[in-house]
Amino acid sequence: MMPNITRGGSAAGLMSYLVGQSTREEHRHNVHENPHVVAGHDAVVQGITDGELSMDDALDIANALDEPRRTFGTQVTAPVKRWDPEAERNVKIGDKPAHMWHASLSIKAEEGQLTDEQWAGIARDFVREMGFDDGNLDALGSDDDAPAACRWVAVRHGGSTAGNDHVHIAVNLVREDGTKARVHDDYKRAQQIANKLEHKYGLQVLTSREQDREAQRGAKPAEVDRVAAGKARAADRDELRRRLRSAAVSATGERDFIERARDARVLIRPRYEKGSTTKVVGYSAALVPPRNEDGSRGTAVWFGGAKLDSALGLGQLRNRWNSTEADERDAVEVWTARGDAARKHEYDVPNQGRPARLPWETVQRLNAHGQNVVPDRSAGFNRHAAIDMSGAFAQASIYFERGEHGPFAQASDVFARIGARDRFTNQDPGRVKEQNSALAANAAYTARLVQRATGRDSITGWTAVFRQLSRVGKVIAQERQLAGDTAAVVAVQRAMANAMRAADEVTAQAPAAPAPSTPSVAPMPTRRGPEQTPGGRDRGTER
Incomplete structure (x- = not known):
């Protein structure tokens, strides 16, 4: 109710x-x-x-x-x-x-x-x-x-x-x-x-309300009715969650996230600290409003990032990327540009969503999640795995489900709720364990996985990713079972069963035409280690 x-x-x-x-x-x-x-x-x-x-x-x-x-x-x-x-x-x-x-x-x-x-x-x-x-x-x-x-x-x-x-x-x-x-x-x-x-x-x-009452707010009745009346294919906030999760899981930092959100045709504007025009403490996002009958644009409907999904709040994203003050300053210029465009009602976004790639670092993290023994997993570590799962399924939904929100989008929501129980902290031992595991213990296996996932055939790449998502989903379900969280176990198992059936269907043959926003897996860089900025931050492979 x-x-x-x-x-x-x-x-x-x-x-x-x-x-x-x-x-x-x-x-x-x-x-x-x-x-x-x-x-x-x-x-x-x-x-x-x-x-x-x-x-x-x-x-x-x-x-x-x-x-x-x-x-x-x-x-x-x-x-x-x-x-x-x-x-x-x-x-x-x-x-x-x-x-x-x-x-x-x-x-x-x-x-x-x-x-x-x-x-x-x-x-x-x-x-x-x-x-x-x-x-x-x-x-x-x-x-x-x-x-x-x-x-x-x-x-x-x-x-x-x-x-x-x-x-x-x-x-x-x-x-x-x-x-x-x-x-x-x-x-x-x-x-x-x-x-x-x-x-x-x-x-x-409503089991999601029992599992986490703050993870993500549901669509209002008027939004649901717009979808039912055929005026929209999905509620605005649901579509924003999908696009922003995809941007977040692919991004290497704050500036990259803003650019990826723009490439996904998401309007985004900053919220500054009181009395400041350079200290960004939050953001809100909106879809490009549809055109009216006279050709003019409607009014954009804005949602706070944290109100869409607690993991999409700017503070949580920064902790997720281990951001430094230098990273935050580096993003101010882009925040200002996006805010100015929003204020002037200038929808400075691509006419169609630009291709987004699932970075090899993300595939590497998924492998690390699946390789850990369940009893050794901390609650924080489990959250990192669930949030990465949510982002990967969001990207799969954009690629394969396009305008519809099917099993992949639903799986993204389920794992977002699982991941909302705890908060990212830079000092979380699970976070350190994840990074070390991703970069060292499983390097050989990950290299083979990424090579399979970055071939010329994007379907081959997604097939490898889906196998890894299946493994991580089982690990998360096992961890929730040990924690006595029966409702979460049922939700994860049901979501994974539906998503894997859909994965079998969509990978049986390539899509007939490119999706509006076509995620693929980014090739693993040929360099030996992550590229570092003068401040020591890994800026990723797609800057």
Whole structure:
């Protein structure tokens, strides 16, 4: 079950949407059929007859929801932020009314339809667990300590265009006594409560949320509906994850990552430390927006790297590359150029994704991952293996699956979640072990593998890589089994089975035409050791 939360300042506007009479563009992705109340605060639902809601009913409900706010004059606001091109970040420019809290709870289309009684129970439990009802005394100790209730209502109005059954919950954040309800961390708390309700009501349990609640955020309902309506082949954030993981696993450092992201037609802009125009502390990314009917470009939708995937945060990437301050300074020029282009809405990217290569160093690391004895693996080492697996599968997905997100993309997501449990640190013993193993203990085997993987036939190269991915997947599953993480074992085994079946199919014959972004395996350099910069950093083979 997936919760989606928004805030607003109009009870009447929200109820108009729920009965299907809103004219706002963002409200057009749901099919409104037979809108009706399934549960609510007594003061809100009294007098509302069973059956389909009319517009008059909706306004009556809105008035009842809003009565405490009007009576006490309590103001609930939320900050209004706007992108400041000079500061390169969102800055507060004012406040807006935000006393209406709106959550939609949706289940997957394959779960079918729930009854009104089931949704009523789910809605009551959700409101109580969120602390909006006066019936949640678990952490309060006594009735005297309990806050007054918020007025709320739960409405069903048919499935989304993707066929997902769902319920809408509207809550006025001004309580019956005029105090304000607590909404801090509401998104995180809603996810935790959704997990409890999945178990209680026998719904499909989102295992990724149990495995790691911060690894990667899911697509919002509107994004899912755009895909279902044929307006997009994949949700923007899913496609960005795929392209950025591919860029990250191939990159030798920060500057290289920025250039590879651009080659993958990803718009990217820096976030500077407060008061600085040279200290980059983060970034956001977007896909090139599609053209409108008049030929103009739409507006790019930006996502923070760490919010797409915790392993794609700039700090994590820098630790992954063992970056130095000199490396960070070296990348500022490219960051500035990308930020300037984004600010001017100049989509300075190739018309098609440029060929990307899987560097021999990455293949070498994969071999090192697969060669280690399971009991010797640290949690940190396991994370390095999983993140490399995620990146390699992302690149395989771009090459073979192209615009679709099939078994390779799904495997990339699974290993990203496995890898999100820990964080990269430069002092991690597992990291040191990985590097030493990759460069020494397995050098002979790796050399043979890379020679096979870098032949003229890219399919031959991918066949060798898939064999190695299969070995590493088994090692990771074994490590998770020893750790008692049964859910992760099942997820890895299922993902690997599907991915390896797909690998057998795609390597049976070459693709009919080059993919938009054609990953292959970069040839192993003929030099004896890694090329070093004056600062001692390995800049890789593709600078």
